[in-house]
Amino acid sequence: MTTRPLGIAASTRQKRDMASLVGIAVSVPTINPLYFNHYKINAMVVLRAVSKLTSILALSLSLVSLPVAAGILTLNNGDRIHGQLVLVEREAVVWNSETFGEIRLGKDKILSLDTDVELKIAGRDDPCTLAGHRREKWELYCKEGSGYLVDFPAVERAEPYAQFLGHPVVVHGSVSVGGVLESGNREREDLDAKAKLDVRHDDWHHLVDVLYQNQDNIEVEGLEKYRLGYSLRWIFAQQWFAAANTSVEREEARNLDLSSKFGLGLGYLFYDTDKKTLSVEGGLSKLRERFIDPALSTGQDDLYAAARAAVNYRYKFDLGPEVYFDQELLQSLDSSDDYQSSAKLGLRMPLAAGLLMETAYYWLYDSTPSLESVEEDTKLTVGVGYQW
Numbered sequence: 001m002t003t004r005p006l007g008i009a010a011s012t013r014q015k016r017d018m019a020s021l022v023g024i025a026v027s028v029p030t031i032n033p034l035y036f037n038h039y040k041i042n043a044m045v046v047l048r049a050v051s052k053l054t055s056i057l058a059l060s061l062s063l064v065s066l067p068v069a070a071g072i073l074t075l076n077n078g079d080r081i082h083g084q085l086v087l088v089e090r091e092a093v094v095w096n097s098e099t100f101g102e103i104r105l106g107k108d109k110i111l112s113l114d115t116d117v118e119l120k121i122a123g124r125d126d127p128c129t130l131a132g133h134r135r136e137k138w139e140l141y142c143k144e145g146s147g148y149l150v151d152f153p154a155v156e157r158a159e160p161y162a163q164f165l166g167h168p169v170v171v172h173g174s175v176s177v178g179g180v181l182e183s184g185n186r187e188r189e190d191l192d193a194k195a196k197l198d199v200r201h202d203d204w205h206h207l208v209d210v211l212y213q214n215q216d217n218i219e220v221e222g223l224e225k226y227r228l229g230y231s232l233r234w235i236f237a238q239q240w241f242a243a244a245n246t247s248v249e250r251e252e253a254r255n256l257d258l259s260s261k262f263g264l265g266l267g268y269l270f271y272d273t274d275k276k277t278l279s280v281e282g283g284l285s286k287l288r289e290r291f292i293d294p295a296l297s298t299g300q301d302d303l304y305a306a307a308r309a310a311v312n313y314r315y316k317f318d319l320g321p322e323v324y325f326d327q328e329l330l331q332s333l334d335s336s337d338d339y340q341s342s343a344k345l346g347l348r349m350p351l352a353a354g355l356l357m358e359t360a361y362y363w364l365y366d367s368t369p370s371l372e373s374v375e376e377d378t379k380l381t382v383g384v385g386y387q388w
Helices: 006-022 033-065 161-165
Strands: 071-075 080-088 092-097 101-106 110-115 119-121 128-134 137-142 148-151 158-160 170-183 188-201 204-213 225-237 240-251 256-272 276-291 303-316 322-332 339-352 355-366 376-387
Touching (some): 170 355
Antiparallel strands (some): 071 080, 092 101, 170 376, 188 204, 204 225, 240 256, 256 276, 303 322
């Protein structure tokens, strides 16, 4: 005879009585303790499966939350920095690290750069994909053609294409007033006023400059000078740009009632960073000169074409001072003896937020000046200004 616990027997008896009332036959099997072990094992298997599904779901959610623009920056020492590319400049890479935030590293410290976003390379309109970066070479594939190799150290600018499309117009400018010590066609100690406006958008660079000079002297009637200039650069290929420049000028001391110039050419950009800039240009210019007193300018062409060459250099020291040098040469195509050359050498010193002191030396040489005018003019200026 099988002995069962009292609680189980009472429960079974109650069930049989209830079943008999409704006319249903119920068969109650004998409960084997081994069943409990079997159910316990199945429960553990279910719990493990649920745990695995939960881990997979959490991993999927974490992958979805990661930025799409992922990448890896590998340094020369083997360190790997996960994150997103912000900007590639001439000398450095700006990288948004998942751990350290936005950092800036010199190109000489980078072994390779991997990113899965399309890039805007300076000089190309279409987006490009970085297929590989090995041995200081970028392998790029752009929509307008097949793959090609680019020297990574020579890349002037590269950034995510989506970031490039959202670029605002960047405007910089300056105004200044300075004391002048001038010799040549004008001997004076006076003040000059000038202003510059620098506008950049994508691959386009606009520069406007305005200059005003006035000589107040009892012995000599006021000899004024006005100048308005505009130049345009368009970077159409890696480090290459098309250039256009025009200017109008009036200078009474040189017998110029109105002088105008318009030129087109090509240029090469060696550097263009916050620290230094170096570029050269070459092209053709058309010059027109109208004289105050034509009798003093007999034998001079009032309209002629000239070959133009120019160089622009700027370097900013770590402590803030900045030196610059600009030179331009115009050689008439009609006469080898007719040419003009000008140069400007200057130093800018920051004083406070936006304020600066500038010292500059100007030199101008005209091989065929008007009568009663000399060939060479020099000017030294010391002034203060504000830039933004």
